[in-house]
Amino acid sequence: MSAVLLSIKNHVATLSNNDAPYNRMTLEYMDELERLVPELGADNSVRALVFTSAGEDHFSVGMNLKQIPEGIERKGSLEAVLDQRLRVLDLIENLGKPSIATLFGYCLGGGLELPLACHFRLAADEGAQIGLPEMDLGTVPAWGGSGRLPRVAGRDVALDMILRGRKISGEEALKFGLVMETCPVTEIKARAQALGEELAKQPRLAVKGVLDTIVGFEAKSLRQSILDERAAVLLTGNTADSQEGMLAFLEKREPVFNKDD
Template sequence: MSWDTVELDVEDGVATLTVDRPDRLNALNLETLAAIEEALAAAEDGDARALVLTGAGEKAFVAGADIEYMRDLSTPEAQAYAELGHRVADAVETFPAPAIAAVNGYAFGGGCELALACDLRVASERAVLGQTEIDLGIVPGWGGTQRLPRLVGDEVARRLIFFGERVDATDALEYGLVGEVVAHDQLDGYVAEMASELASKPAFALRAAKDALNAANETSQAAGLAYERRVWSGLFGTHDQREGMAAFVEKRDPEFE
């Protein structure tokens, strides 16, 4: 499959999805959102064991939704646009392998929300992030009001959303909005190494771990703990569980499926 505004490369179990509209700072219009949704499905069908999201060019990860497109939307049209954005973010969040956002530049509005849907976020020293919708007369509409406070805490999330603050990589790291900051010219290689290491892990167990971690945000602690018990015990008898424990006992490297 091919798309005009998205590139997907799957190699050695790692799917790299690049939003490719550098002339528009990789802003997400309808075509691009639909392409991302299709590319995510293709990556899943390709049995990707790790997913990397990034943006083309030197300036932006994803600078946000396409404001020129949004400005004249009716309420029903805006609802449909929001639903598509939510489907894409949800597809990233529930992708059956760890997803890493390689934030190589601007990540505003919907771009920040796309990063929030990932499991891990690594930022270039040049990155600038923010939920900037308030200055457009709107609020985050693709999950930011829900995912951001779970990541950075309620007070910080309210400040970022109320003021539409744009934070550099150093402040983003301090807030917990990203997990690591690396030199700009090292970002791609660093994230590629992370993704490669994740792809070498037992895929079924990683997916179970991701599902259990996501459940912590959706249910009570008691329900989440019950889910964890079921997932944990359900891994026993799988090839990767048998192989991982045998390799540990036998003091050798495991050979996971």
């Protein structure tokens, strides 16, 4: 049984964790993501990615802790196991293609840290329990959660969630800016697909330019962000998509981008 179910529809790749109902982020799951994400990044026909999970019970309870001894044996050390997970999340965040995560049921530990590496997050309006409960295990988030969460939801929210091991609902996540919208769990995967298709219609190189400029802006100076934006302007300045956009504007119609893909 494959750890990740991959489907591609209307230029949107959906990667589903196939370990229902709890959808643990197993060694096999991370190996598959490390293989698939770069492949999808290199495929120009794929313009957006959705990260979700099988069933409607839980997005993910995070790492399968029972696999830690096996992971150390296979990878050589616990550090190597964790390094792979950081690599995969960095791949997702810096792929140059928009990524969407669906948060429903338990979204704990790695089940929140992976969505934090995505560019868009949707949450179920009921039943979601979102958190970084590592403190309850006597440790701290290990996949970048304590670095990304304050950048998304703010310092105080991050401290409250991590130090108290507090789980928040989808509505609280929306209030804190952790997700962009909420919807019924029965609709969340369809909503993610629709958002992916909307993003896929945008000019591919321009999307990449915006992501290259904005992702990681917290660590950049304003001048560097402006230089990154200028590079994106030059990259997209005389492309088929920019010509189509101008022509569509003059003809008062909707542009049709990515015709060459």
